[in-house]
Amino acid sequence: MATVYTARDMNLGRSVALKLFDPRLADADELRRQDAEIELLASLNHPGLVTLFDAGADNRIPGEPRPFLTMELVDGEDLRDRLRRSPVTLEELAVIGAGLADALAYVHSLGIIHRDIKPANILLAPVRAGDPLRPKLTDFGIARIIDGTRLTATGTMVGTAAYLSPEQARGSDIGPASDIYSLGLVLLECVKREIEYPGNAVESAVARLHRQPAVPEHLGPEWTQLIRAMTAALPSERPSATAVEAALRSAVASPVSTPGLPAGMDTQVLPAPPARPPQLPGTGDGNGTLRMDPPLPGGASGHTGPPRPGRPPAPSRWPARLRRTGRRTRIAVALAGVALLGAISAGAIALSVPEAPAVVVPYPAVTGSLGEHLKQLQENVQP
Structure with missing residues (x-):
């Protein structure tokens, strides 16, 4: 040509x-x-x-x-010559297949079918030393627009016989699934290093109408399932180019180079920790001991036991705690309040009248222990 x-x-x-x-x-x-x-x-x-x-x-x-x-100009070899020179590993095949599927997804989105996917039309372009080869698809000489003007007579075969899809072999209408079938045969040939349907045009075309491609079981279930799906007899049962690319991209990231998600890497949804009211710093238990929640097992951040009963907000718990305390504690709290009010009053007076002499506010006479505390408080707040 x-x-x-x-x-x-x-x-x-x-x-x-x-x-x-x-x-x-x-x-x-x-x-x-x-x-x-x-x-x-x-x-x-x-x-x-x-x-x-x-x-x-x-x-x-x-x-x-x-x-x-x-x-x-692609300065490299095509996939046919590469297969003759050395085998293609599964890691390389995943990269090559994903790149080809990406290119097919692009042309299929434009309503274009390649119709002649084969190793000789797949060029392997080196990018950088040590990087995987980048596949490039060439020779759209016999492609046609889907539902467009036909450039071939009805009922004729166009393409390379060894890689024709069943619908191409029958001379039927074809679609993007035909390219997926041919790509599946290319992947299979890379694995087996032999053409799946050899022979002349008639022998090769008829053979695929009578038997499915033989996919080696040693490839593992993921590779086997993917190639079998791509080479399904019915076009409707074949995956799209986008789905093939996604499967092969995951194979590139998988340690064992198998299409699909790597084993043990499923996304896990962890339970959210239960909501707990904010804890005031320095909250005591009434006996001068700082109360702290018990540590959670394993360093987790959430409560793993049965649900805790709801507790009222922190301000509403103070009256109940005071009622449970003894008489001495209540007196101490009262003295602290009086001291705080006295300090605030003294500061306000000092700020408002800086020139006036300090005035000592006399406290009422109180007998007993409480009176002694008030006397000490009065002496402490004097300027």
């Missing part, structure tokens, strides 16, 4: 990929397909997709126009 060259952009001084279409395929239908690819790629902008820089046609040969695309 086309040949891709490494080229040099002389205006911007950068290396690019130049996709030059074959003039032998430039019939009316193919030209429409090429124009559709150019318009499609020009409208896309996503880090998981190869960026289109420019487009045009080479008309130097009369009657044989050669459309071309100038695209981002």
Whole structure:
């Protein structure tokens, strides 16, 4: 269909990929397909997709126009070559799959189906040394707009036979779920390092109509469940690209690299501590001992026993406490009150009449212990 060259952009001084279409395929239908690819790629902008820089046609040969695309040059290998060179670990596969699912979620939101998801169309771009490879999806040459004008005849197969969805193999209408199926076969191939449905176009297409993909059990239940869901026979039973991305992103964070939430990391809702009235500082028990609540077990901040009966606010508890105290205590409280009033009165007099001599207020004669206390109080408050 086309040949891709490494080229040099002389205006911007950068290396690019130049996709030059074959003039032998430039019939009316193919030209429409090429124009559709150019318009499609020009409208896309996503880090998981190869960026289109420019487009045009080479008309130097009369009657044989050669459309071309100038695209981002991905300095790396594609997933097909990587599988031939070395296996892909589950950690790498989770990163690659999540990036591809994110790109598919973007194009599906625009009403676009790729229709040819396969390892050769997945480029692995290095970002920084030691970082995981970033996948980039390329070759939208046979994509079409959902419910848009068809560029292929009804009942024909378009795509690579080994990665077709069942509905593609039957020549039926397709949707975003078709790309999910193809991506599931790609993930499965990375795990098994072999094509699930090999053979020629007819053999490969018919095989998927008669049996489900064989997913190895050693992958664990999470990976097995995800790939089986992606390759379900009915499109309605397949997850969306967004759901696939979420599952694979969680696999990246999981210690065992399995899709889904890591074991033992479920969010826990802790009970709120019961509301307790504010405690006045220095509150005593009437015997001169500071009362404190008993420590809670395990350093917790809430009461774990049975509910405590409600207590009235702090001010309303003072009359009851005074009634429970003895006669001496009540006298001491009265003396403290008298002392406080005397101090306030003396301070007010001193501030209001600074020049006047201090006046000692005589107290009434009181006999007994109370009288002795009043006498000492009077002597203490004298200037």
